[in-house]
Amino acid sequence: MIDTRDLRRDFHSENGTVHAVRGIDLSVSPGEVVALLGPNGAGKSTTLRMLTTLLPPTSGSAVVAGHDVGTEPVEVRRRIGYIGQGNGSFNGLRVQEELYTQARLYGLDRHTARRRTAELLEQLQLADLSRRDVARLSGGQRRRLDIAMGIVHSPSLVFLDEPSAGLDPQSRSNLWDHMDRMRREQDTTIVLTTHYLDEADLVAERVVVIDHGTIIADGTPDELKSQVSGDLVALELMGVDDAASAADVARAVPDAGEVSVDGTVVQLRVHHGDSTTPELVRALDAAGVRLVATQVRRPSLDDVFLSLTGRSLREGEAA
Ligand SMILES: Nc1ncnc2c1ncn2[C@@H]1O[C@H](COP(=O)(O)OP(=O)(O)OP(=O)(O)O)[C@@H](O)[C@H]1O
DSSP: OEEEEEEEEEEEETTEEEEEEEEEOOEEOTTOEEEEEOOTTSSHHHHHHHHTTSSOOSEEEEEETTEETTTOHHHHHHHEEEEOSSOOOOOSOBHHHHHHHHHHHTTOOHHHHHHHHHHHHHHTTOGGGTTSBGGGOOHHHHHHHHHHHHHTTOOSEEEEESTTTTOOHHHHHHHHHHHHHHHHHHOOEEEEEEOOHHHHHHHOSEEEEEETTEEEEEEOHHHHHHTSOOEEEEEEESSHHHHHHHHHHHHTSTTOOOEEEETTEEEEEESOHHHHHHHHHHHHHHTTOOEEEEEEEOOOHHHHHHHHHSSOHHHHHHO
């Protein structure tokens, strides 16, 4: 469905050249849901804009839905849906008219355009707003209309740039349900960019981590997380003395990675937190250590990013 070879894009300005995308080789098969995950400025949007023919590559090639983005952009556009970061048009139309007009622009006949419009207004919870002026929608409502407009022609490949930015939790979960339905019922291929870790983890079956314009990891969320060395087990002890004794017990666990003590809390990395923790609790009990609580935390995609780059994705978000 997508095949890129050494895809690159530079931007030139008075301040110099930005190498926004530095040689991306990416293959996506039909029906896959792929999240491009990375911090602000990693090159995700630039990649997406090249794949959707909105921006010509500086060099390299990309074949999307069977056509070359450079030489056959119209053929590509006909086959894809794109929901960008910015808002679409403001024609002074009402919600229903805007969506219907978009359907007609994509070449749907009147009957099909009417049916698709009604269907999508319902599915994206816009039915109650169908007669409202587009200009008067809230940010989240506008976002849902953008999404409806991007998929009104039932494309087999959909690109979404930061789809849930600006959406409230309920709208986000509604959007994810909708994407899941597109994949299950129409086998739609979905490529989205995000810097929400939970979104990548939940929605995508494959995560491509991008940093400084290159792909630094590619796999299922579980594969990526298994590259990080183990689960984090946290033990909360009754007192500081107990914590010191617990750290000694923890260091004796054959599987234990680095053990750290912070006040009454002891943390250690182990391969399998669920099976090691009961063993550890028995050993602590035998040593007379007073344990208050235990917690096992699986590696997150942020731990993956941290182990690959030494930086947290969350730091990137705050920047
Ligand atoms: N039109 C442009 N002119 C100059 N530089 C640009 C332009 N568009 C993007 N860039 C730069 O290219 C780099 C990659 O930007 P891009 O928008 O692709 O990142 P991103 O990963 O999508 O980030 P975000 O999560 O913030 O959307 C950044 O350094 C950005 O400043």
